Amino acid sequence: xxxxxxxxxxxxxxxxxxxxxxxxxxxxxxxxxxxxxxxxxxxxxxxxxxxxxxxxxxxxxxxxxxxxxxxxxxxxxxxxxxxxxxxxxxxxxxxxxxxxxxxxxxxxxxxxxxxxxxxxxxxxxxxxxxxxxxxxxxxxxxxxxxxxxxxxxxxxxxxxxxxxxxxxxxxxxxxxxxxxxxxxxxxxxxxxxxxxxxxxxxxxxxxxxxxxxxxxxxxxxxxxxxxxxxxxxxxxxxxxxxxxxxxxxxxxxxxxxxxxxxxxxxxxxxxxxxxxxxxxxxxxxxxxxxxxxxxxxxxxxxxxxxxxxxxxxxxxxxxxxxxxxxxxxxxxxxxxxxxxxxxxxxxxxxxxxxxxxxxxxxxxxxxxxxxxxxxxxxxxxxxxxxxxxxxxxxxxxxxxxxxxxxxxxxxxxxxxxxxxxxxxxxxxxxxxxxxxxxxxxxxxxxxxxxxxxxxxxxxxxxxxxxxxxxxxxxxxxxxxxxxxxxxxxxxxxxxxxxxxxxxxxxxx
Numbered sequence: 130x131x132x133x134x135x136x137x138x139x140x141x142x143x144x145x146x147x148x149x150x151x152x153x154x155x156x157x158x159x160x161x162x163x164x165x166x167x168x169x170x171x172x173x174x175x176x177x178x179x180x181x182x183x184x185x186x187x188x189x190x191x192x193x194x195x196x197x198x199x200x201x202x203x204x205x206x207x208x209x210x211x212x213x214x215x216x217x218x219x220x221x222x223x224x225x226x227x228x229x230x231x232x233x234x235x236x237x238x239x240x241x242x243x244x245x246x247x248x249x250x251x252x253x254x255x256x257x258x259x260x261x262x263x264x265x266x267x268x269x270x271x272x273x274x275x276x277x278x279x280x281x282x283x284x285x286x287x288x289x290x291x292x293x294x295x296x297x298x299x300x301x302x303x304x305x306x307x308x309x310x311x312x313x314x315x316x317x318x319x320x321x322x323x324x325x326x327x328x329x330x331x332x333x334x335x336x337x338x339x340x341x342x343x344x345x346x347x348x349x350x351x352x353x354x355x356x357x358x359x360x361x362x363x364x365x366x367x368x369x370x371x372x373x374x375x376x377x378x379x380x381x382x383x384x385x386x387x388x389x390x391x392x393x394x395x396x397x398x399x400x401x402x403x404x405x406x407x408x409x410x411x412x413x414x415x416x417x418x419x420x421x422x423x424x425x426x427x428x429x430x431x432x433x434x435x436x437x438x439x440x441x442x443x444x445x446x447x448x449x450x451x452x453x454x455x456x457x458x459x460x461x462x463x464x465x466x467x468x469x470x471x472x473x474x475x476x477x478x479x480x481x482x483x484x485x486x487x488x489x490x491x492x493x494x495x496x497x498x499x500x501x502x503x504x505x506x507x508x509x510x511x512x513x514x515x516x517x518x519x520x521x522x523x524x525x526x527x528x529x530x531x532x533x534x535x536x537x538x539x540x541x542x543x544x545x546x547x548x549x550x551x552x553x554x555x556x557x558x559x560x561x562x563x564x565x566x567x568x569x570x571x572x573x574x575x576x577x578x579x580x581x582x583x584x585x586x587x588x589x590x591x592x593x594x595x596x597x598x599x600x601x602x603x604x605x606x607x608x609x610x611x612x613x614x615x616x617x618x619x620x621x622x623x624x625x626x627x628x629x630x631x632x633x634x635x636x637x
Contacts, residue, residue: 184255184256184257184258185258186220186222186223186258186259186260187220187223188258189223189253189255189256189258189259189260190206190210190223190224190225190260191304192255193225193238193253193260193262194206194225194304194305196237196238197225197227197229197237198305200229200233200237202227202228202229202233203227203228203265203284203286204225204226204227204228204229205225205226205227205286205301205302205303205310206223206224206225206226206301206302206304207224207225207226207263207289207300207301207302208224208226208293208298208299208300209221209222209224209298210222210223210224210302211300211301211302211309212297212298212300212315212319214302215300215309215316215319216319216351222259222260222261223260224260224261224262224263225260225261225262225263226262226263226264226265226286226289226301227262227263227264227265228264228265228283228284228285228286229264230249230264230282231243231246231249231250231251231264231282234251234262234264235251238251238253238262240253240254241253241254241262242254244261245263247280248263248266248280249263249264249266249280249282250262250263250264251263264282265282265283265284265285265286265288265289266280266281266282266283266288266289266292267280267281267283267288267289267291267292268280268292268336286301286310286312287312290312290313290327291312291313291327291328292327293313293327294326294327294333294337294340294343294344295315295318295324295325295326295327295340295343295344295347295359296313296314296315296317296318296325296326296327297315297318297319297324297325297347297351297353298315298347299311299312299313299315299327300315300316313327318356322351322352322353322354323353323354323355323356324344324347324348324351324353324354324355324356324359325356325358325359326340326344326356326358326359326362330356330358330359330361330362330363331362331365331366333362334362334363334366334369335366338366338369338370338372338373339370339373339377339378339381341363341366341367341370341401341403342370342373342378342381342382342385342403342407343381344359344363345363345385345394345397345398345401345403346381346384346385346388346394348393348394348397349385349389349390349391349393349394349397350384350385350388350389350390350394351390352390352393355397355401360400360401363401363402363403364401364402367401367402367403367406368402368406370403370406370407371406375487375488375489376488376489378407378488379488379489379490382407382408382488383445383448383449385398386437386440386443386445386448386449386452387440387442387443387444387445387448391437391438391440391448392434392435392437392438394437395411395433395434395437395452396434399412399415408484410453410456410459410480410484411433411452411453411456413459413460414428414429414430414433414455414456414458414459415428415429415430416428416430417429417430417458417459417462418462418468419432419458419468420467420468420469423542423543424542424543425542425543426541426542429455429458429459432455432541432542433451433452433454433455435540435541436451436454436537436538436541437451437452439537439540439541440537443533444530445494446494446497446498446501446527446530447501447530447533447534449485449490449494449498450481450497450498450501450502450505450530450534451501451534451537453477453480453481453484453498453502454477454501454502454505454534454538455473455477456477456480456481456484456502457470457472457473457474457475457476457477457478457479457480457502458470458473458477460473460476460480461473461476474502474503474505474506475503477502477503478499478502478503481495481498481499481502482495482499485498485499497526497527497530500525500526500527500531501530501531501534504522504525504531505531505534505535505538507522508531508535508548508549508552509548511548511551511552511555512547512548512551515595515599516598516599516600517594517595517596517598517599519555520559520563520564520598521598523552523555523556523559523564524564524565532549532552532553535548535549535552536549566597566598568590568593568594568597569593569594569597569602569603569604569605569607569608570589570590570593570605570608570609570612571590572586572590574605574609575589575590575612578609578612578613578618579618580612580616580618585616589612589616592615593608593611593612596608596611
């Protein structure tokens with residue numbers, strides 16, 4: 130028999146959810162130890178080991194619930210953590226819902242932070258753990274399509290659940306009675322593996338347009354379907370997503386790209402109509418043919434989906450770089466001697482920059498995505514590069530992301546990993562001091578040697594570094610001699626050949 134879910138020991142295995150019996154009552158209190166619920170389902174084993182010296186979010190949530198119950202209040206685990214416990218997943222966050230008012234919660238937990246005072250939400254923090262505590266509430270008119278104009282606090286958990294987004298997020302767990310409370314059929318939808326809006330779907334999305342992207346994210350990450358009425362409502366309102374701030378859209382896209390199920394997420398974005406609204410440049414990839422000898426898998430859209438499918442715990446920049454690496458192809462498509470995309474990298478870099486700026490990515494994130502798009506074709510030439518060029522390429526910041534993008538690119542097209550393996554070997558042979566050796570010369574050294582400071586210094590120092598990376602120069606003395614043989618002192622940094630040509634031209 131399974132133990133209390135708050136201790137992390139119980140679950141309904143996702144692969145088995147469909148076999149659970151159906152329930153139809155509006156409110157179903159489900160004992161966590163109910164043999165019907167958990168029969169023949171494996172429990173999640175707690176890893177043995179030394180106890181943690183700091184409190185986990187799970188422990189803090191239990192402590193908060195105990196304190197609220199001690200003071201005579203209702204208190205439950207709520208939302209995504211309950212859903213994830215039933216699916217046998219480790220919850221990322223733990224949230225508590227209670228009938229205690231915000232003022233009471235702040236009094237009970239004096240070190241808490243009011244993170245959403247108007248909506249009755251406080252953040253309780255202890256050690257490294259954070260738990261949001263929210264007062265039961267009913268929401269009223271959503272004028273901006275994102276947040277309610279006002280809320281009414283209530284003592285009814287059912288009213289609180291009714292204002293939430295999806296049934297699978299509307300479950301409550303009572304750790305004292307060891308029961309799940311289900312007012313909206315969330316358990317049935319977990320068993321059926323579907324994402325369904327609470328109440329009338331169109332009304333839920335009219336209230337908060339971001340819920341449309343959240344529906345896609347949950348369906349993609351959990352491997353669920355979007356319930357037909359919920360899907361139709363998203364399709365009808367997809368064009369309204371721009372009422373949501375670019376930052377919130379960006380955050381949802383990041384989560385779709387990085388939390389698992391990225392390919393399914395973008396297929397759903399396309400099916401719902403959200404893709405052509407949020408990322409029309411990506412939607413334009415559909416139907417853009419590619420040369421079959423290089424891309425037997427199909428068009429640019431299919432190729433990109435295959436790459437998204439292979440992402441494993443990527444950073445946001447790697448995931449976005451993967452999505453956008455061929456974004457310039459639709460605009461550069463030509464059918465000449467064969468299908469060509471001349472200049473698609475340069476066009477893609479500019480498009481990636483525009484997209485990142487539109488979605489309010491940081492300067493650093495934008496720069497990295499541009500680098501990923503800009504360098505992805507260079508792997509095709511690594512075996513022909515000069516040693517200095519190759520070493521400069523291998524020391525690009527975050528080169529591991531460039532490597533992974535190239536690997537995914539190959540595996541999702543011709544499957545030839547020769548250049549990838551070549552680069553791996555070179556990286557293994559070239560430690561950091563070989564890729565980034567201390568400079569043999571500086572600008573001060575050139576000035577001391579009699580060369581006037583000027584723009585040519587960058588060219589001279591780059592040439593010296595190239596020779597150093599290729600092993601032709603190893604000491605400062607050799608580097609100074611190298612410069613002396615090629616550049617005239619006192620001539621503004623001109624090469625000796627250029628000075629000689631100028632002298633010849635000046636003679637009558």
